[in-house]
Amino acid sequence: MPVWEDGEILKAIKVLGQEEAAFNQLVQKYQERLYWHIRKIVISHDDADDVLQNTMIKVWKSIGNFRSESGLFTWLYRIATNESLTFLKQKKKRSMGNWEDFEHMISETLESDQWFNGDEIQMKLQQAILKLPEKQRIVFNMKYFDEVKYEKMSEILGTSVGALKASYHHAVKKIEAMLGDD
Amino acid sequence: MNKNHNKLDLKQETLKKQPFGVPEGYFESFADRLQDRIREEESVKVPVRRLDSSTRFRVAIAAAVLGVALISYSIFRLTTTNSITNGDYLDMAVLEQMYVFDDEQSLYELIKGNTEELNEDEAFAAQAIDYLAVNDEAMVLLFE
Numbered sequence: 085m086p087v088w089e090d091g092e093i094l095k096a097i098k099v100l101g102q103e104e105a106a107f108n109q110l111v112q113k114y115q116e117r118l119y120w121h122i123r124k125i126v127i128s129h130d131d132a133d134d135v136l137q138n139t140m141i142k143v144w145k146s147i148g149n150f151r152s153e154s155g156l157f158t159w160l161y162r163i164a165t166n167e168s169l170t171f172l173k174q175k176k177k178r179s180m181g182n183w184e185d186f187e188h189m190i191s192e193t194l195e196s197d198q199w200f201n202g203d204e205i206q207m208k209l210q211q212a213i214l215k216l217p218e219k220q221r222i223v224f225n226m227k228y229f230d231e232v233k234y235e236k237m238s239e240i241l242g243t244s245v246g247a248l249k250a251s252y253h254h255a256v257k258k259i260e261a262m263l264g265d266d
Numbered sequence: 267m268n269k270n271h272n273k274l275d276l277k278q279e280t281l282k283k284q285p286f287g288v289p290e291g292y293f294e295s296f297a298d299r300l301q302d303r304i305r306e307e308e309s310v311k312v313p314v315r316r317l318d319s320s321t322r323f324r325v326a327i328a329a330a331v332l333g334v335a336l337i338s339y340s341i342f343r344l345t346t347t348n349s350i351t352n353g354d355y356l357d358m359a360v361l362e363q364m365y366v367f368d369d370e371q372s373l374y375e376l377i378k379g380n381t382e383e384l385n386e387d388e389a390f391a392a393q394a395i396d397y398l399a400v401n402d403e404a405m406v407l408l409f410e
Contacts, residue, residue, distance in 0.1 A: 098318075104301075108301070111297045111300060116293055119293070120284065120286070123286050129286070129288060129289070133292075136296070137299075137300055140300050141304060148318075199286060199288060199289070200286055200287070201285060201286065201287040202283075202285025202286075206281060206285040207285070209276075209281055228276070228282065229282055259276065260276065
C-alpha cells in the first residue's frame with residue numbers, strides 16, 4: 085500500500101466519505117514513531133498502548149481544526165507528549181497512597197517489563213534517565229535516541245532552542261554523574 | 267536481558283539502540299483496535315457533525331439576526347400592549363392577602379367595595395372571580 089503524503093491525508097480527511105481511509109493512513113504512517121516516543125516517557129507497554137490510543141482519538145476529534153502552519157508530525161508529537169505527561173500526572177496522583185516515591189515505582193515498572201530487550205548497560209542508562217525531571221527526560225530522549233533537531237523540538241515543546249540546549253546539557257551531565265557513581 | 271559489562275559511555279552507538287520491544291503483531295493490529303474504540307465511543311455519544319469555517323460563519327450570522335429580531339419583537343410587544351404596572355401587582359397582592367385572611371368575604375365584594383347582600387347574577391360573578399383568583403393569570407383579567 086503506497087504511503088500518502090501529509091498533504092493528501094489532510095485533504096482527504098476533510099472530504100465526506102474519505103475521512104476514515106485518510107485517518108487510517110495517518111495512523112499507519114505515524115503510529116510507530118509516536119509509540120516509541122510515548123513508550124520512552126511512560127515506560128510500560130500497556131500504558132504506552134493506552135496513551136497512543138488516547139493520542140489518536142484526540143487527533144481524530146480535532147484534526148478538523150488543524151492548521152497546517154506547523155507540520156502534521158510536529159502537531160502529532162505535541163499531542164502525544166501532552167497525553168503522556170497528563171497520563172503520568174494522573175498515575176502519580178493515583179499512586180500516592182501506595183508508593184512513597186513515584187520515581188521508584190516507574191523504575192520498578194522498567195525492571196519488571198517483559199518487553200524490555202536491552203542489555204545491562206541499557207537498563208542502567210534507562211534507570212538513570214528515569215531519575216531526571218520529566219521535561220528534561222523528554223528532551224534527552226528526543227535528542228539522544230530520536231535525534232530530533234532543536235528547532236523541531238522547540239516547535240513541539242514550545243520551549244526556546246537555548247533552553248532546550250541547556251536542558252540537554254544538564255541531562256547529560258546528570259546521567260554521566262549517576263552512571264559514574266555506580 | 268543480555269549481560270554486557272562494558273563501561274557506560276553515552277557516545278557508544280549501541281546505547282542508542284531501542285531497548286524496548288512490543289508484543290508480536292502489535293503495530294499490525296493497532297489501527298483495527300483503534301477503529302473499534304472510536305466506533306464504540308461514537309455509538310455512545312450523539313454524533314456531532316463538524317462544520318467547516320464558512321458554514322460556521324453563516325450559522326453565526328443567522329443566529330445573531332434571529333436573536334436581534336426576537337429581542338426587537340419582545341421590546342415592541344412590551345411597549346405596545348397593556349402591561350400590568352407595579353401598582354397593579356401591589357393591588358393584586360393586597361387583595362390576595364385580604365382574601366386569604368378573610369375567606370368569609372368574596373373577592374368580588376372586596377373589588378366592588380361593598381358588603382351588601384349579592385343578587386343572583388352578582389353571586390355567580392363572585393363565584394367565578396373567586397375561582398379565577400386561584401392563579402395570577404386569572405387575576406390579570408380582573409384588571410384589564
